Amino acid sequence: MARAGRATRTAAPVALLALVSAGCTGGSEPGSGATGAPSPPAASPSAVALPGTPVGEAAGWVLDQLAAGAGPTPEEARQRFSPGFLDQLGATPVAEVFDGLRALGPWTPTAFDGSETEALLSLATGSGTAYRMQVVVDADGVIGGLLFTEDTVAGREVATSWSEVADDLAGLAEETHLLAARVEDGACVPVDPAAVVAADEPAPLGSVFKLHVLGAVAAAVEDGSLAWDDELVVTDDVRSLPSGELQDAPEGAAVSVREAAGGMIAISDNTAADLLATTVGRPAVEAAVTALGTEDVSGLVPFLTTREVFTLGWGAPALLERWPDADVAERRQLLAELPSDLGGVEAADVTTPVWQRDVGWRASAEDVCRAHVGLQELAGRPGLEPVREVLAENPGLPLDEDVWDYAAFKGGSAPGVLAASWYLERADGEQLVLVAQAADGGAVDQPLFFAVVQDALGIIAEA
Known part of the structure; x- marks a missing residue:
């Protein structure tokens, strides 16, 4: 209650x-x-x-x-x-x-x-x-x-403990997940037992999946098959739906890998994510899923583009009906059968939750924590410094600069889904990660979700 x-x-x-x-x-x-x-x-x-x-x-x-x-x-x-x-x-x-x-x-x-x-x-x-x-x-x-x-945020009581944060999240959706962890020797260690709620269970990610695309891009840069200043071309067959800006770019518009990566993370540009994912290839992104520490890869393999999610979820009802019971090989075949024109889906059509039918991307809060830690490790390698820069372009929520020296953020949303994740470096040298996920058959109150998460950021600042 x-x-x-x-x-x-x-x-x-x-x-x-x-x-x-x-x-x-x-x-x-x-x-x-x-x-x-x-x-x-x-x-x-x-x-x-x-x-x-x-x-x-x-x-x-x-x-x-x-x-x-x-x-x-x-x-x-x-x-x-x-x-x-x-x-x-x-x-x-x-x-x-x-x-x-x-x-x-x-x-x-x-x-x-x-x-x-x-x-x-x-x-x-x-x-x-x-x-x-x-x-x-x-x-x-x-x-x-x-x-x-x-306004459900106005006048609300601020959560001051992890148990209160967990209770408040539980009041928002059918499924909620929480992890607040300290990074110790590359591992995610909970800061408090109450700061762990179903953190080992795969859950909808929304656009948090773009961390794995960034990981695949970094791996391609490191092996020399891609460079940050390489130019990518926007075409109609990769153009997706909002969020973002590149979906409005004209056919043939050029964007650098670094610019696309920045847009993918900072403003969650779906077309930028698809452009990068198709450039490195689905196998490379699926390899990054494993390399970044995902324990149960079933929610990310096959790895879908946003265009495929929009088409499958809201533009191909016959294929959607077959998707939940299909195995990996069958799902790859279903993706090959998707219409090439987004199935006529427009942004206004994307309203009904489809996460219950396993459409989208799933990973646990622990997996997301490991992905953040893995990306920071990649960013420390020669030539991969832009990874750290990209992740810090949008802090997600207001953060106290006197407390935090660095903040990497990626959030996500879809009908019935909200997620938020941070990798944080405190002024005293502590490295911390916060992950919150919520999924519901209806709408999740976004302002209230982020108000609760803001409370959690205040608590983890003193962990």
Whole structure:
């Protein structure tokens, strides 16, 4: 049972218009309004200024519409929202959905975190209940995703022990896994018995699998078959779906191995990962899976590209039906039978969890810990220094620079799946690894998951 003040996995979105996120392949179950009595009005919060980026301007337009008495008109909706977004709404006019949201207003943005095309806003309302708004736009500012959810992070009780972290994770999903370990002589040693939850059981990884692709690239550089400054070419047959940026690159665009590796890790670029994986070859990536210490390779062999996962999971139902019971050889044959055009799958189609059917990538938290340690060992070899640089480009969450001298991060998501992993070097010389995984038949609360993981980072800082 969750402690008082803690959110449980029963929380659901208040209004789902459509979420097609370039940074995440996961979706959320639709909801139909807040439940329970409204909170008493609070003092008027201060609004933060929104940036003049495409997503900032789109978020401002949404909030302006909610402040208005009516709208948007059908014509305004067609101009502002993508066809895929409007298709998901079906016969429901955007104005009707906005009317339901206006009843909770006024809406005031109190925090903004985002890039040029994706943003997460914290919102205060007239009812006193806090919400979050996720917005995704294309390069022209057309809205392809808009999601309002009750803010399950605001006012939550911070976990201060490993048992509390484990309890909080357990409240988020059907399956949860946790490992906080100290690196001793190249081995992952738990910092506390309570910091180990099903850490030896293979579990969905989301994009954490890209650590193994990086390992294969490093091995190819070391044996001389590849160089960091070699140019790779983006083609339609390797182009994948978001997250990332390379999926929007024109046919024939060139990118260096180093640039592709950086994008694969820092912004989890799926097309970059597939470009690298196909360049070194599936056998090389599968060899890296073993070389990086994976004990049970069955969840990573055959090693799938993101394009294959999208096609198999959401574009080839007949092949998907055969996949769970197929052995390795049969699965390789099924991959050869996949349609070459992604099966017509678009980002908006990637909503239903398929991890239960063994589609994707699986490894244990212990395996992920060993992969991080193995990559750092590779990075210490001549010519492989970029491995360490690439892994540190995106720290994942805010980290105290007075505590940590170095942080390598890789996270991942898919429908019903969230994962996060860090290799950390503390100022006192300690090397530590934190891995958290969650998988559910529905959506996993991403902000709450990372709030719990942020608590874990605070605890491991003092381990």
